Amino acid sequence: MLRAGPLALAAPAVAVLLVFFVAPLTAFAVYSLLTGAFYEVSGPLTLDNYREAVESPLHRTLARNSLLVGLFAAVASVVFALPIAYWLRYTRSRWRMVVMFLIIASFLASYLVRIYAWRTILGSNGLINSGLDQLGVIDDPLTFFLYNRFAVTVALVHIYLPYVVLVLYAGLAPLSPAYLEAAQDLGAGRWQRWRRVVLPVAAAPVASAFLFVFVLSAADYVTPQFLGGTSGGLLGVIIQQNMTAQGDYALGAAIAFSMLGAFLALYGVVALALRLTRLDRLRFVS
Amino acid sequence: MTGPGRSGLAGAFTVAGVVFLWGPLLVVVLFSLHSTAALSFPFRGFSLRWYEEIFSSAEVRSAAENSLIVATATAATTLVLGTLAAYGLTRTSSRARGPLALLFFLPITLPGLFIGTALLVAFARIEVTLSLATVAAAHLVYVFPFFFLIARAALDRLDPALEEAAADLGAGRWLVFRRVTLPQVWPVLVGAACLAFALSFDEFIITFFVIGPDSTLPMFIWSTLRRTIDPSINAISTLLLLFTLLLFVVTFALTSWSERRRRGSAEPLVVPALKDAP
Amino acid sequence: MSGEARVRLEGVSHRFGDVTALREMKLDVADGELLTLLGPSGCGKTTLLRIIAGFERPTTGRVLLAGEDVTDRPAHRRATNMVFQRSTLFPHLDVFGNVAFGLRVAGVPRAEQRERVREALQLVSLEGYEHRRSHELSGGQMQRIALARALVNRPQVLLLDEPLAALDLKIRLDMEAELRRVHRETGATFLYVTHDQREAMALSDRIVVMNAGAVEQVGTPAEVYGRPASTFAARFVGDANVLPVDVLDVSGDEVSVALAERRRQVTCAGARGGPAWLVLRPEAVQVGRLAREAGADELTGVVRDVAFRGTGFQYRIAVDALETELKAEAPASSPELAVDERVTVDWTPSACWLLPRDDDARAAGGPLPTRQETPA
Numbered sequence: 049m050l051r052a053g054p055l056a057l058a059a060p061a062v063a064v065l066l067v068f069f070v071a072p073l074t075a076f077a078v079y080s081l082l083t084g085a086f087y088e089v090s091g092p093l094t095l096d097n098y099r100e101a102v103e104s105p106l107h108r109t110l111a112r113n114s115l116l117v118g119l120f121a122a123v124a125s126v127v128f129a130l131p132i133a134y135w136l137r138y139t140r141s142r143w144r145m146v147v148m149f150l151i152i153a154s155f156l157a158s159y160l161v162r163i164y165a166w167r168t169i170l171g172s173n174g175l176i177n178s179g180l181d182q183l184g185v186i187d188d189p190l191t192f193f194l195y196n197r198f199a200v201t202v203a204l205v206h207i208y209l210p211y212v213v214l215v216l217y218a219g220l221a222p223l224s225p226a227y228l229e230a231a232q233d234l235g236a237g238r239w240q241r242w243r244r245v246v247l248p249v250a251a252a253p254v255a256s257a258f259l260f261v262f263v264l265s266a267a268d269y270v271t272p273q274f275l276g277g278t279s280g281g282l283l284g285v286i287i288q289q290n291m292t293a294q295g296d297y298a299l300g301a302a303i304a305f306s307m308l309g310a311f312l313a314l315y316g317v318v319a320l321a322l323r324l325t326r327l328d329r330l331r332f333v334s
Numbered sequence: 335m336t337g338p339g340r341s342g343l344a345g346a347f348t349v350a351g352v353v354f355l356w357g358p359l360l361v362v363v364l365f366s367l368h369s370t371a372a373l374s375f376p377f378r379g380f381s382l383r384w385y386e387e388i389f390s391s392a393e394v395r396s397a398a399e400n401s402l403i404v405a406t407a408t409a410a411t412t413l414v415l416g417t418l419a420a421y422g423l424t425r426t427s428s429r430a431r432g433p434l435a436l437l438f439f440l441p442i443t444l445p446g447l448f449i450g451t452a453l454l455v456a457f458a459r460i461e462v463t464l465s466l467a468t469v470a471a472a473h474l475v476y477v478f479p480f481f482f483l484i485a486r487a488a489l490d491r492l493d494p495a496l497e498e499a500a501a502d503l504g505a506g507r508w509l510v511f512r513r514v515t516l517p518q519v520w521p522v523l524v525g526a527a528c529l530a531f532a533l534s535f536d537e538f539i540i541t542f543f544v545i546g547p548d549s550t551l552p553m554f555i556w557s558t559l560r561r562t563i564d565p566s567i568n569a570i571s572t573l574l575l576l577f578t579l580l581l582f583v584v585t586f587a588l589t590s591w592s593e594r595r596r597r598g599s600a601e602p603l604v605v606p607a608l609k610d611a612p
Numbered sequence: 613m614s615g616e617a618r619v620r621l622e623g624v625s626h627r628f629g630d631v632t633a634l635r636e637m638k639l640d641v642a643d644g645e646l647l648t649l650l651g652p653s654g655c656g657k658t659t660l661l662r663i664i665a666g667f668e669r670p671t672t673g674r675v676l677l678a679g680e681d682v683t684d685r686p687a688h689r690r691a692t693n694m695v696f697q698r699s700t701l702f703p704h705l706d707v708f709g710n711v712a713f714g715l716r717v718a719g720v721p722r723a724e725q726r727e728r729v730r731e732a733l734q735l736v737s738l739e740g741y742e743h744r745r746s747h748e749l750s751g752g753q754m755q756r757i758a759l760a761r762a763l764v765n766r767p768q769v770l771l772l773d774e775p776l777a778a779l780d781l782k783i784r785l786d787m788e789a790e791l792r793r794v795h796r797e798t799g800a801t802f803l804y805v806t807h808d809q810r811e812a813m814a815l816s817d818r819i820v821v822m823n824a825g826a827v828e829q830v831g832t833p834a835e836v837y838g839r840p841a842s843t844f845a846a847r848f849v850g851d852a853n854v855l856p857v858d859v860l861d862v863s864g865d866e867v868s869v870a871l872a873e874r875r876r877q878v879t880c881a882g883a884r885g886g887p888a889w890l891v892l893r894p895e896a897v898q899v900g901r902l903a904r905e906a907g908a909d910e911l912t913g914v915v916r917d918v919a920f921r922g923t924g925f926q927y928r929i930a931v932d933a934l935e936t937e938l939k940a941e942a943p944a945s946s947p948e949l950a951v952d953e954r955v956t957v958d959w960t961p962s963a964c965w966l967l968p969r970d971d972d973a974r975a976a977g978g979p980l981p982t983r984q985e986t987p988a
Contacts, residue, residue, distance in 0.1 A: 053507075057422030058434055061415040061478065065437055069449070069475045072456035076448075079455055087458070128354075131347035139345070147348060149586060154355040156529075156578045158536045160555045161571040165358035167559075168365070168373050175361060178374030209355060229667055230700035232687040234714035234765065240688075244717070248704040260443075267445035270539060274559060284447050291451045291543065301455070304448055330703040331747040333754065 080305050084298030097302030107286065107303065113276075114283040114307075117197050118266035121204040122258045125212045128205065129257070133216035134246065138225055155210035163274050166203040170194040170275075195277025203275055204265045212257040219253025220246070222332040251327040255318045263311050283307055359575060366568035373565060384569035394570065397554040401535050404466055404550060408473040409531035412481045415474075416530075417523055420485035421511065435486075442479035446539035449475060454543040464546035472544045473537055477530040484529070488522040488592075489515070521592035525585040532581045536574070616679045618643050618801045619664060619769050624673030626659055626825075633659045634825045637673070641769065646795050646802040650812040651822035652848065657805045660822075661771050664803065666690045677768050688717075693762035694771040698778055699754040701746035707733070707757055708742040714765040732760035735794060752783040759794065769801045776811065788814050809849045813837065821845045839965055846891040846967070853892040853938050856969060859885045867966065872933040874909045879962040889967040896963030897940035899927055901947070902954040911957040913938065915949050925949070931957055 080097055082089040101107055136148060169175045170193035177189040193199060223245070231245045247254075269284030276282065283303065290300030322328035365373055369381035388394045419438060423431055441449060453472050457464060492515065500514040538552035545553060551574060558564050617640035626634040634656045641647050649657040662668045664675055666687030675683045682690050693714070701710050711729045720728070733739050736756040746754060755775050762770055772791075776784045792815060795802055806812050812819050813833040821828040821836060821844070828848075829841035840846035843854045857869040857876075867883045869876055869890060878890065899915075906912045913931035920926075925948060927940045938957060942949075949955060 054422045054425040055428050055430060055434075058419040061419035061438065061482075062434065064415060064471075064474060065441070065478065068453065068471050069441055070437075072452035073448070075456050075459060076452035128347065128351060131344040132351045135344035135348040141345075147352060150352050150356065152586065153579055153582050154359070156532050156536070156582050157359055158552070158555075158571065158574050158578065160536075160538055160552055160559070161362060161574060162358065164555070164559060164567060164571065165362045169358055169361060171373075173374050175374060178376075182375050206355065206358065209351065213351070224700075226696055226698065226700045227702065229687070230694070230696060231702075231713070232667075233665055233692070233694045234761065235688045235717040236713075237686075237688050240717050244713070245702060245704075249702075251704075263443070264445050267447045268539075269447055270542075270556070284445070287447060287451065288542075291454060297455050300451060304451060308448065327704055331745070332703050333699050333701065333746050333749075 076301050077305060079297050080301035082298050084296040087295040087297065089298050097298045098306060100299060101302040101306045107283070110281055110283045110286055113197060113281060114266040117200050117204065117280070117282060118262040120197070120201045121208065121265040122261040124201065124205045125209050125261045126216075126254055126258050129209055129212040129216050130250065130254070132213050133220055136213070136217050137220040137223075138228070151210050151213050155214070159207060160270070162206055163203055163271055166199065166206065167194065167274055170199050170202070194275060195280065197276070197280045199275040200268075200272050200280045200282070203271050204261070204268065207271075208261045208264065212261060215253050215257040215260070216250060219250050223249050248327055249330060251325070252322055252330070255322055259315055259318060262314070266311075267307060362568050363572045363575065365565065366572040368565065368568070371565045373563065373568075384566045387566045388569050388573075391566075393549070394551075394554060397549040397551045400466055400548050401550040401552075404470050404473060405531045405535040407470040408477060408534040409527045411470070411474055412477055412530045413523065413527040416478060416481040416485050416526070420482055420489050421515070424486055424489040438482045439479050441475050446476065446537075450540040450543035453540070457544065464544055466545075466548055468544045468546070469541055469550070472540045473534040476537060476540055477533045480533060481526045481530050484526040485519075485523055488519045492518055519592070521588040525588035528581045528585040528588075532578045536578060616643075617641060617676070618678060619803065620676040620679075621660075621664075622674040622676070624660070624663060624670045624675065626656070626663060626668065627671045632825055634663075634670070637827065639820065639827070639830075641801060641803055644799050644801055645817040646804060646815060648804045648806060648812040648816040648819045649822055650806060650809060650819050650849070653807055655822045656825040657822050658773055661694070661773050661803065661805050664769070665692050665694050665771050691765075691768040692771055693765050693767040694773060695755065695758045695762050695775040697774045699746060699751075699758065701749075701754055701757060701761075703746055706742065707738070707744050707746075707749075710746070710757060711761045711764055713761060718765070728764050729760075732764040735763065735797065736760045736790070750783075751779050752787055755779065755787065756790065759791075763794070763798060763800065767800070769803055772802060772804045774806055777806075777808075784811075791815060813849075819849075821849060823848070840891055840967070843889050843891070843967060846889075846965070850893055851939065853894065853897070853936075855890045855892060855934070855936070855938075857888050857890045857966075859883055859888050859966070861885070866961075869966075872911065872931065874911055876909065876911075877961045878964045878966060880964065880966040883966050884968070887969040889969045891965040891967060892938075892959060893963060894926070894939040894941040896959050897938065898958045898960075899929065899940045899942055899949065900956045900958070901949060902956050906956060913955055913957055915951050915953045915955055918949065918951060929955060929957060
């Protein structure tokens with residue numbers, strides 16, 4: 049048998065991914081350099097789409113929204129998830145497995161159902177307002193919950209929090225309780241243990257979870273449609289519109305790849321920061 | 335109890351997190367049983383009328399059937415291709431190993447919007463008519479990394495000495511795989527396939543671009559949400575939730591059972607799989 | 613013992629749920645001594661160490677460090693430092709960062725940190741390793757860095773929780789010598805936990821033999837080995853034979869005992885008439901080929917197993933009319949006996965030790981309920 053034997057088993061999967069992933073993305077990239085007509089593209093190669101993608105005031109506003117929502121959602125998810133992951137890793141509570149189950153299970157709850165649930169809760173006729181009204185706290189419904197960046201951010205945190213918890217939990221897994229005991233034994237109080245041991249060790253998983261949430265939030269096009277209103281639109285929405293109703297494939301592609309470029313730049317910055325602090329590849333012994 | 339693991343604050347965050355994650359979902363379940371169409375307090379009493387409504391809807395039924403078809407096709411294909419790929423990659427020392435693992439992981443890093451739009455233009459270009467088949471192909475790309483990471487983690491953690499022992503006893507490659515490898519990892523593979531099924535069943539972001547005239551359950555929910563506020567959405571959502579929960583229980587049980595069988599501890603393989611992500 | 617004890621435990625008990633890990637422990641650790649807690653796993657020795665370190669709070673009792681009650685103080689506010697069984701060198705810090713960890717937390721100025729880390733690394737013979745990471749060190753080096761990381765803080769007492777257990781035998785022996793040297797050079801107080809009696813003997817000024825959450829005996833290695841205070845101590849330290857005998861008569865230190873219906877002589881101070889345990893070290897047992905008819909009071913038996921151990925032969929002998937097999941060691945120069953060979957068994961009267969025995973203890977077959985503490 050050939051020495052490449054075992055590797056040949058991966059061939060079907062490679063073929064599928066080349067055909068349905070690599071090739072379409074390549075085609076999409078080429079489209080971004082052509083001139084778009086109605087659901088059609090034609091040559092010659094041009095950078096006009098990118099110019100429009102970056103210069104249009106609408107795109108700039110949406111890009112700013114995407115950046116803000118992405119940042120808020122990513123920061124909030126990580127800040128919320130870190131203590132939960134810490135608890136899951138180090139607790140001796142008998143509820144540990146139950147909580148683990150609930151968090152992984154909620155990961156699979158339908159994306160659309162979550163968006164719908166938050167619309168039900170935050171709406172002017174929604175649960176918070178009707179509840180407060182019933183209690184006599186307010187007379188007129190509070191409208192600042194829904195149709196803005198806040199609502200979009202809350203829903204996105206709700207969608208991605210379970211994933212972030214699991215990534216951070218997995219990141220803390222090799223940091224056995226003995227390391228925290230060693231730190232405590234050397235005089236580190238609770239805050240010092242977080243600052244000098246937990247956070248440095250969690251830095252790489254935190255960065256990867258942060259990027260994950262940022263990218264998926266910034267590129268979301270469904271959540272802002274239902275919860276964002278006029279002030280909470282994101283860049284994903286304009287890509288989706290160009291690819292469907294507007295039919296301008298070239299412009300849609302150019303916006304998408306501009307966004308991807310921004311993501312890659314951000315990824316590069318984060319990876320470099322981890323590299324320089326030597327926190328990117330920690331090797332645990334024992 | 336003392337020790338550095340004790341932290342009231344982390345416990346409080348955990349409770350808040352579970353409430354935050356499950357509260358909104360339970361609200362949906364609660365209002366699926368509401369006797370009136372109102373989605374606000376006060377709660378006027380229980381009834382099953384919304385369930386009756388969706389069960390009698392031909393539109394819902396056909397959407398659910400389509401979702402089942404797509405998810406089954408996706409999960410089955412992923413199970414076969416993913417297992418082969420993971421086995422191949424864990425049993426080779428070839429230099430292609432790293433780049434291939436990266437290729438298999440890459441779709442997870444890209445927002446669904448990109449995969450959906452790229453496939454949309456590609457299908458248009460080569461004049462493939464959009465159908466449930468194109469949806470399944472797109473889903474395959476989307477769920478493959480999840481399956482691959484879990485399967486590879488499971489295969490990586492097997493003791494190679496067992497396979498060597500079987501080979502030493504005269505078993506060929508196929509026999510080793512069937513008699514030694516597979517019996518150890520099948521629960522994890524089936525569990526990961528269930529996960530693939532659940533992800534596909536619920537997928538909307540990519541589906542939106544590559545579906546033709548057909549509908550799936552998420553598509554149906556989306557179009558209903560756009561039109562009106564229809565309380566039957568609560569009932570569909572609840573059933574969807576129960577269904578994915580059921581699938582998840584199977585996954586969780588299978589993976590943690592196989593873990594416990596392996597080394598006496600219960601840690602679902604989702605977690606080790608995440609550790610291996612590049 | 614002169615002056616105030618470095619560590620004093622007063623009536624320390626600890627329970628995990630229904631399990632009693634420690635009961636009414638009383639212990640003084642003197643300034644500058646190397647004291648070992650020796651016992652089988654589950655005897656409570658590690659729990660005791662963790663109570664002194666501050667990781668566990670005792671259910672009852674008090675912990676005093678240099679006369680000060682620290683029972684309610686958490687680990688990071690105690691002047692104790694620990695070397696753990698497995699490496700706990702922080703993977704995100706290099707050797708310097710690890711050793712300086714406690715100094716940084718305490719806010720020691722940079723220049724002083726550098727100086728003290730350098731001294732500490734010199735002490736463990738690892739100068740120049742400042743910028744290595746833990747995965748670039750061998751197991752023995754990691755534990756030496758862990759030792760430096762603890763000692764650099766100048767703790768009241770250094771706690772060592774089986775620090776050599778994960779190392780290979782050869783490195784373990786080198787590390788024992790290294791520990792003895794560091795102890796000599798620093799004059800610090802070491803509290804050492806191990807289940808390895810050989811290690812305990814090689815290292816300690818004093819040994820505390822522990823069993824089932826309580827102290828069996830405290831004494832120097834020679835005392836614990838030569839005059840065990842209980843059958844448990846006798847069996848655990850030095851793997852002694854413990855045989856049931858009856859003391860027939862006592863004249864001074866000369867005692868006559870009945871063993872398997874034979875009358876034998878033993879030298880032991882303070883023996884009383886009645887049932888007793890005879891403690892017999894394997895190396896005190898003399899085994900000879902049975903060449904003639906045995907005398908009336910002579911012990912005979914059959915060789916069941918032989919193992920060559922470099923320094924000599926190790927035998928297991930089924931003694932006639934005794935239920936247990938007797939362990940014996942013979943020098944390498946002695947003629948080797950074969951399995952199934954019939955032999956005579958004898959011993960030097962002065963190499964034995966007697967312990968009181970009552971019927972309960974015999975029925976239980978376990979350690980004696982009465983414990984003596986050898987004065988230190």
